[in-house]
Amino acid sequence: MVRFSQLIHPAREPAPVRAAATVLLLRDTPAGIEVLMTRRSATASFAPGAYVFPGGHIDAADEAAKRIATRRATQSRAQRTQAIAAIREAFEELGVLLAHRADGSPVSAEDIAAMDRNATAGTGFADQCAARGLVLASDQVFTFAHWITDRDLPKRFDVPFLVARMPEGQVPTADESEQFEPSWVRPADALARHAAGNFFMIFPTVRTLQRMAAYATVDAVLAACAPGGNGGTAEAPLWTSCPRAGLLKGEDVRYMESDAPYGELALVCPDGQVVHALDWQSEQPVALLKNVQRLTAPNPSAMTGPGTNTYIVGDAATGYLVIDPGPNDFDHIGRLWRATRGDIRMIVCTHSHADHSPGAAPLQALCKAKKPPILGLPSAPTARATARFTPERSLENGERLTLSGTTAEGEPIAHTLRVIHTPGHAANHLCLVLEEDGLLFSGDHILNGSTTVVDPPDGDMTAYLDSLDTLDVACAAGVVEFILPAHGYVIGFARNAIAHLKAHRLKREAKIAAAMQRLPEGTPEQWLPLAYDDVPERMWPVAARSLAAHVARIQKQQQQQQAGAR
Numbered sequence: 001m002v003r004f005s006q007l008i009h010p011a012r013e014p015a016p017v018r019a020a021a022t023v024l025l026l027r028d029t030p031a032g033i034e035v036l037m038t039r040r041s042a043t044a045s046f047a048p049g050a051y052v053f054p055g056g057h058i059d060a061a062d063e064a065a066k067r068i069a070t071r072r073a074t075q076s077r078a079q080r081t082q083a084i085a086a087i088r089e090a091f092e093e094l095g096v097l098l099a100h101r102a103d104g105s106p107v108s109a110e111d112i113a114a115m116d117r118n119a120t121a122g123t124g125f126a127d128q129c130a131a132r133g134l135v136l137a138s139d140q141v142f143t144f145a146h147w148i149t150d151r152d153l154p155k156r157f158d159v160p161f162l163v164a165r166m167p168e169g170q171v172p173t174a175d176e177s178e179q180f181e182p183s184w185v186r187p188a189d190a191l192a193r194h195a196a197g198n199f200f201m202i203f204p205t206v207r208t209l210q211r212m213a214a215y216a217t218v219d220a221v222l223a224a225c226a227p228g229g230n231g232g233t234a235e236a237p238l239w240t241s242c243p244r245a246g247l248l249k250g251e252d253v254r255y256m257e258s259d260a261p262y263g264e265l266a267l268v269c270p271d272g273q274v275v276h277a278l279d280w281q282s283e284q285p286v287a288l289l290k291n292v293q294r295l296t297a298p299n300p301s302a303m304t305g306p307g308t309n310t311y312i313v314g315d316a317a318t319g320y321l322v323i324d325p326g327p328n329d330f331d332h333i334g335r336l337w338r339a340t341r342g343d344i345r346m347i348v349c350t351h352s353h354a355d356h357s358p359g360a361a362p363l364q365a366l367c368k369a370k371k372p373p374i375l376g377l378p379s380a381p382t383a384r385a386t387a388r389f390t391p392e393r394s395l396e397n398g399e400r401l402t403l404s405g406t407t408a409e410g411e412p413i414a415h416t417l418r419v420i421h422t423p424g425h426a427a428n429h430l431c432l433v434l435e436e437d438g439l440l441f442s443g444d445h446i447l448n449g450s451t452t453v454v455d456p457p458d459g460d461m462t463a464y465l466d467s468l469d470t471l472d473v474a475c476a477a478g479v480v481e482f483i484l485p486a487h488g489y490v491i492g493f494a495r496n497a498i499a500h501l502k503a504h505r506l507k508r509e510a511k512i513a514a515a516m517q518r519l520p521e522g523t524p525e526q527w528l529p530l531a532y533d534d535v536p537e538r539m540w541p542v543a544a545r546s547l548a549a550h551v552a553r554i555q556k557q558q559q560q561q562q563a564g565a566r
Contacts, residue, residue, distance in 0.1 A: 022055025151272025263492025325359030350443025352389030424464025448488025
């Protein structure tokens, strides 16, 4: 866990969340699924003027209403209460009643017209239904998503986004106080109108409709939400998110956990402060913590993304350690020297590739008072001619590199980086764990937004996968929550990211093995379009390198199996 003393922005307590529920009422049309939306009042305290789905707070009466509500065997008590709240809100706001009589016959228009939609006046909603012999169809309401309002907002909710089929024969009518203009709209059309600026929606609504647009029918949506439909054995939302906001071109932009900037925002602004700029720039270092800065080299490309990240670890009291000084770029090296005021104690290269290590010697030469040692692992004979590197000292696996000093208040302070050998992307690749703050500097072994290339003979796929396991163990032991890659934003949920990456590599390997089995006399050039049919063709020359690494691994495994069978 990151030390509080290293956080840039003061800790604060986000507003508490309040339980709520909302429901997407769906219907099939020849043009596809439509969802019922309404426009919120312009004076509403939350999302004024936005187009939303009906919903609101979960009240104590919703729990009590279970006496007249149906239940699926796999539906939890909490899910049932949420469903009842959503049914009530849909009735109060739109006059839509998800209910039926005890014999299963549908609710009548006369019943709906006779009931009081204002829950705060007259007989309560559940009592009115019970008096008419109506049963709430909570077993027909499923959980699609789970949203928790962003930490930076003053009013926050913990709200499941539920789905249900619109009852036949009912016509929505807005209450004209909280909700206006009930509209049936295809998800894709709502998104297009929002993009055009004439159908305002808040972030969770937009992202939910983006997912909803992938389904062709209401049955398909409900099947995805049913037990087993999401890949598990129990009912669960298809995703859960508490978004975070950052600044891009000076504007607030929001992100889900699956979005590339999310981890960086979680590291820099853990309590949801909207202050961190996400724009890529190479002119000055970006402060991630008080003791960690990132300076991105001006070498963007298809292979490097926004550029190679150089990390500066330490502070004025301890001096600095530079990780991956990058290419031999005069301006980049000068900026590193100025950012550290020349007080560099060590320079570490995670591996020998041309966008990582060539800047080491020129940076060392600028530090005239005391030249910092250049550390790392020497390149193997298998390295390409453009990726040769010889450190002044080779780092041992498990070795600790320590920066230490005394703060202005006289307190001792230290930043300890533990070395982990991680061959795979390159034979001499290593990673570093900042032990006091639970950070993993992953070099090219783990990237944000893409998978790293494993290029034989210096790259080895079995070694790469084994090194992922090594990093997972290190993250578990060191409570590492964040990965700082050589390309891209900080990655959050470190162990999940590693597991996802390994699963992706093995899934790709299975596709390659299938291609090899389909064309047993084929060549890598013939297997490539079969195994990478989901990758743009312009990237196939790069993919061919990792394919070669997978093929070598598969063939070696086959040889071992054959030898064992003899």
